[in-house]
Amino acid sequence: MAKSKVDILKEIQKLDSRELKLLSNNIIEILTKSSEQHNQVAEQINDGIERGCPTCGSVSIVRYGYLQNRIRFQCKDCKKTFTDLTGTAISYIKKKHLWEQYIMLMVEGNSLRAIASKMDISLKTAFDWRHKILTAFEELHKTKFNGIVEVDDVWFLKSEKGKRGLQNPRKRGGTNKRGDNNDQAKVLFSVDRSKNIDLTTACMGRIKRKDLDRILGNKVSADTNIICSDKHPSIKSFAKTHGFTHYRIHASQKQYSVGKIYHVNNLNNLAKRFKDFIKQYNGVATKYLQSYLNLFRFIELFKKQRSMISEFYHASLKDKLAISRYSNLEERYQMLIA
Numbered sequence: 622m623a624k625s626k627v628d629i630l631k632e633i634q635k636l637d638s639r640e641l642k643l644l645s646n647n648i649i650e651i652l653t654k655s656s657e658q659h660n661q662v663a664e665q666i667n668d669g670i671e672r673g674c675p676t677c678g679s680v681s682i683v684r685y686g687y688l689q690n691r692i693r694f695q696c697k698d699c700k701k702t703f704t705d706l707t708g709t710a711i712s713y714i715k716k717k718h719l720w721e722q723y724i725m726l727m728v729e730g731n732s733l734r735a736i737a738s739k740m741d742i743s744l745k746t747a748f749d750w751r752h753k754i755l756t757a758f759e760e761l762h763k764t765k766f767n768g769i770v771e772v773d774d775v776w777f778l779k780s781e782k783g784k785r786g787l788q789n790p791r792k793r794g795g796t797n798k799r800g801d802n803n804d805q806a807k808v809l810f811s812v813d814r815s816k817n818i819d820l821t822t823a824c825m826g827r828i829k830r831k832d833l834d835r836i837l838g839n840k841v842s843a844d845t846n847i848i849c850s851d852k853h854p855s856i857k858s859f860a861k862t863h864g865f866t867h868y869r870i871h872a873s874q875k876q877y878s879v880g881k882i883y884h885v886n887n888l889n890n891l892a893k894r895f896k897d898f899i900k901q902y903n904g905v906a907t908k909y910l911q912s913y914l915n916l917f918r919f920i921e922l923f924k925k926q927r928s929m930i931s932e933f934y935h936a937s938l939k940d941k942l943a944i945s946r947y948s949n950l951e952e953r954y955q956m957l958i959a
């Protein structure tokens with residue numbers, strides 16, 4: 622039977638100092654937990670109110686009970702209901718408590734089969750989750766570049782889903798003829814000296830100035846950035862059109878830098894690391910290439926931070942457009958190869 626507060630206090634007075642200390646630790650623990658839960662609820666409410674209705678954009682919303690332990694809202698205009706997770710990568714996932722563990726196993730480089738077996742989920746679920754998570758990271762930590770920006774394209778042989786055949790990036794700095802046919806997916810690698818990285822699947826075949834405009838246009842400006850690249854004519858054209866100071870490295874003539882600071886060494890190292898990274902997946906369909914670029918970029922950004930898993934986890938809960946990008950993977954692929 623529940624005791625009254627007076628009874629409890631009487632009991633407490635009988636405790637010795639060691640027991641009192643233990644009890645006080647227990648109470649602090651309970652208090653901390655309850656304030657954390659309180660904060661989570663407050664965060665959910667703020668998030669729901671801030672975003673408005675994901676269907677019609679109305680900000681006229683009311684609380685509407687709970688859905689899977691999260692606060693549910695209803696839009697007063699279109700009557701649709703939603704939670705703070707609607708649209709995020711995790712929104713259709715039933716076993717939400719496994720999400721963080723999944724991310725950890727993925728970042729550690731476990732195969733799908735290993736993840737499925739360790740977590741007791743099906744291979745299909747493991748596959749599905751991987752791509753939901755990876756689309757969530759596409760927009761993560763995208764900022765403007767600082768100072769010197771190294772830019773170049775790297776190609777991958779086109780690969781249909783399920784077939785093996787991703788080729789290594791061309792030998793950088795070698796004498797290989799630059800491949801420019803439509804069986805090659807071109808990825809634009811851009812990296813500055815503050816470790817900002819952009820990896821974007823640009824097009825099939827030859828990369829053009831308009832691809833550079835689209836990918837780099839709002840991330841660099843001639844006032845603050847200097848571009849370093851190899852001899853790619855489209856990068857030259859991009860730099861010239863927008864008035865950038867541009868240093869071109871002639872690696873084929875054994876020239877690896879202009880002065881000491883203008884080079885593309887960071888980019889070459891990054892591309893090499895990506896090549897090693899992608900090997901472990903034994904062939905990646907072009908449709909999913911961007912997803913693996915996202916994962917690699919994330920690991921690069923956070924590899925020195927111990928809080929990476931937690932960052933990864935929280936980022937996946939914040940991106941409200943992740944599910945729509947995930948649903949559009951096929952469409953985006955068709956646009957890429959069109």
Ligand SMILES: [Zn+2]
Pocket residue numbers: 674675676677678679696697698699700701
């Ligand atoms: Zn609405």
